[in-house]
Amino acid sequence: MWDLYGESFNSRLLLGTSRYPSPQVMQEAIKASNVEIITVSLRRESAGNSDGKRFWDFVKNLDLKILPNTAGCFSVGEAVTTAHLARDLFETDWIKLEVLGDRLMLHPDPSGTVEAAKELVGEGFKVFPFITEDLVVAKRLVDLGCEVLMPWGAPIGTGQGILNPFALDMIRKTFPSISLICDAGIGRPSDALQAMELGFDGVLLNTAVSTSDDPVSMASAFAKAVEAGDLAYHAGVMTKRSIAIASSPFEGLADL
Amino acid sequence: MQKVTLNGKEVPMSNQMDLESFLFANNYKEKYIAVAVNKLSVPRSLLNTHLLKDGDKIEVLSPMAGG
Numbered sequence: 001m002w003d004l005y006g007e008s009f010n011s012r013l014l015l016g017t018s019r020y021p022s023p024q025v026m027q028e029a030i031k032a033s034n035v036e037i038i039t040v041s042l043r044r045e046s047a048g049n050s051d052g053k054r055f056w057d058f059v060k061n062l063d064l065k066i067l068p069n070t071a072g073c074f075s076v077g078e079a080v081t082t083a084h085l086a087r088d089l090f091e092t093d094w095i096k097l098e099v100l101g102d103r104l105m106l107h108p109d110p111s112g113t114v115e116a117a118k119e120l121v122g123e124g125f126k127v128f129p130f131i132t133e134d135l136v137v138a139k140r141l142v143d144l145g146c147e148v149l150m151p152w153g154a155p156i157g158t159g160q161g162i163l164n165p166f167a168l169d170m171i172r173k174t175f176p177s178i179s180l181i182c183d184a185g186i187g188r189p190s191d192a193l194q195a196m197e198l199g200f201d202g203v204l205l206n207t208a209v210s211t212s213d214d215p216v217s218m219a220s221a222f223a224k225a226v227e228a229g230d231l232a233y234h235a236g237v238m239t240k241r242s243i244a245i246a247s248s249p250f251e252g253l254a255d256l
Numbered sequence: 257m258q259k260v261t262l263n264g265k266e267v268p269m270s271n272q273m274d275l276e277s278f279l280f281a282n283n284y285k286e287k288y289i290a291v292a293v294n295k296l297s298v299p300r301s302l303l304n305t306h307l308l309k310d311g312d313k314i315e316v317l318s319p320m321a322g323g
Contacts, residue, residue: 016323041322052318084297206323
């Protein structure tokens, strides 16, 4: 079990809801991985269109915790207004805060993220800020009252894995009581396992599952990897050494 | 005739329309929409009391898949 803003969950894998071959495949992938938290977005609705309602009806029937995001926002104002709209529509004060600063690499805007988080925390939102591995940005957000941080493994949708494990390790060691969710850039189950072995509390991913040849199997593989990494971290991963140490004792060797 | 912008398109509007009536008249009849006017959220509970004015920019959003 782990806690996020006072709510307890069993699964440490969070899934996005985008780019699945069909809603049914998404539902099966969620079921196969025992995911309890999924992310959703807000986008323009065309007049006379019911796509949004159909999607929402489908998601509501899954009976999962909803984490709305501010994906695609490039300014503090956009992100804050999107958070207000999400709270009103989804009836939750949880918000995955994305304030981006670069359209090519979808790189988070550090100052914009901190500024938006300050406003939203002040309004009672439970903020899940998407950040890079920047320790000082993490510190500013924790100082504001964020109980969860979402550092990236790599840029969104790249599948590059954990590009800077040293920096993520520093964030873990600096904030032992903050919930850390590795968000974005995860391509393989071994990437998720690595994040968890570093002591992260959870992993959020989307593309690696939804665009795989078999999203249901891949979701299951990621769930197992996240669980294995969590078990390994708490069991205590051995320290690397620069010289060999025999596993079998030299004492008692026969003279052959 | 007054005009407002609805999801990026200019739309004529009768005088003194509230947001809920305007949206209904423009074929937004679903309950699950979120609305912003001039970049600020209008809570769904206030749609029927929020009066529109000439030049307002309205954004109508709905739940969508996202990562």
